[in-house]
C-alpha cells in the first residue's frame with residue numbers, strides 16, 4: 001500500500017511527490033509519457049521569486065533571463081516594464097525539458113518511486129483507500145493508495161471521475177499554439193506581449209526569448225471568440241510583425257482560465273496544477289501555482305497520513321492553503337479577464353496610450369491595472385474594489 005500515488009510528472013505532480021516523500025511518505029509518481037518534460041507545452045516564462053521560493057536556481061534549466069516586458073496594444077502602442085521599476089512577473093524563461101526532469105529527480109531523491117511510460121487508466125475508492133489501475137506497455141496492474149493526487153493536467157480524467165471538476169466550457173479554456181523559432185533578431189532581455197481581438201481574440205500573442213537568437217513565439221485564443229484556428233492567428237501575427245526565423249518545434253496545448261474552483265478535493269483525492277484549473281486567467285501562467293499547489297498537497301498528504309484521516313473534510317486543509325496563497329488572485333484575474341473580453345481594440349488602444357511611457361512602479365498586472373483605473377475611473381470603476 002502506498003501512502004500517495006501521484007498521476008502526472010509535470011511541475012505539480014513532481015512537486016507533490018517530492019514534498020510527500022520528504023515528509024516520510026511512501027510515494028509512487030507515474031507519468032504516461034516515455035520522457036518527463038517532453039513534449040513541452042509551454043512558453044516557459046516564470047517570475048524569479050516563484051522559482052526561488054522552492055529551488056536554488058540551476059543555470060542548466062534557465063534558457064534566458066529577462067529584465068523587462070513590453071506590451072503592445074493593437075495599434076502597437078508600447079507599454080514597457082523594466083527591471084528598475086519592477087517586481088518580477090517574468091524573470092526567467094525556463095528550459096522545461098530540463099526543469100521538469102529536475103523536479104522529478106528531486107522527488108526520486110527524496111524517496112519516491114518514479115515510473116515513466118506508465119498511465120493511470122482508472123481508479124476506484126474502496127473502504128477508505130483507492131485502488132489505482134496502471135498500464136505500462138500493454139501490462140496492466142493495480143496498486144493501492146491512501147491518497148491519489150491528480151496532477152494529470154488540463155484534461156484531468158481523475159478530477160472529472162472524482163466529480164471535483166467538470167469539462168471546461170469554451171469560455172474557460174485558451175487554445176494555444178507555439179513555434180520555437182531560431183535565427184530571430186530580437187532583444188533577448190525582454191518578453192513581448194501583443195494584445196487585441198484581431199491579433200488574438202480573447203488572449204494574446206507572445207515572444208519569449210530562449211537565448212541564441214531563438215524564442216518561443218506563440219498565441220492563445222479563446223475558441224468562443226475566434227473565427228480561425230489558433231495556428232492561423234499565429235501565422236498571421238508572425239507575418240504582421242515581419243518576424244523572420246526558422247520554426248524548429250511546434251506545440252499545441254490548452255490552458256484552463258477558469259478562475260478559482262470551489263474545492264480541489266474529495267475523499268482520498270486531491271487535484272494539483274492544471275488539473276485543478278490553477279493557471280492564471282489573465283496570463284495563462286500555470287507553473288508557479290503548480291509548484292505551490294503541489295507543495296501544499298504533499299504537506300497535507302503527510303498530515304493526513306499522520307492522523308489516519310483521508311476524508312474530504314480533512315483534505316480541505318489543502319483547499320485552505322492554496323486559496324490563501326493564490327486562490328484570491330485566480331478569482332480576481334478571472335474578473336479582469338471577463339472585463340477585458342468586453343473591450344474592443346479601440347478601447348485597448350486608448351487604455352495603453354494613457355499609460356504608455358509611465359514609470360510603472362512594479363512589474364505586475366496589479367500595477368498596470370491600478371494605473372489604468374486611475375486614468376479611466378469610469379471605464380474601469382467596477383475593478384476598483386479589487387485592485388486599489
Ligand SMILES: Cc1cc2nc3c(=O)[nH]c(=O)nc-3n(C[C@H](O)[C@H](O)[C@H](O)COP(=O)(O)OP(=O)(O)OC[C@H]3O[C@@H](n4cnc5c(N)ncnc54)[C@H](O)[C@@H]3O)c2cc1C
Nearest residue numbers: 008010011012032042043044045120153253273274286287
Ligand atoms: C502553449 C502554452 C504556453 C504556456 N506558457 C506558460 C508560461 O509561459 N508560463 C507558465 O507559467 N505557464 C505556461 N503555460 C501553462 C503551463 O504549461 C501549465 O500550467 C503547467 O505545465 C501545469 O503543470 P501541471 O504539472 O499541472 O501539468 P502538466 O505540465 O500538463 O503535466 C501533466 C502531466 O500528466 C501526465 N498525465 C496526464 N494523464 C496521465 C495519466 N492518465 N497517467 C499518467 N500521466 C498522465 C501528462 O503526460 C503530463 O506530463 C503554458 C501552456 C501552454 C499550453
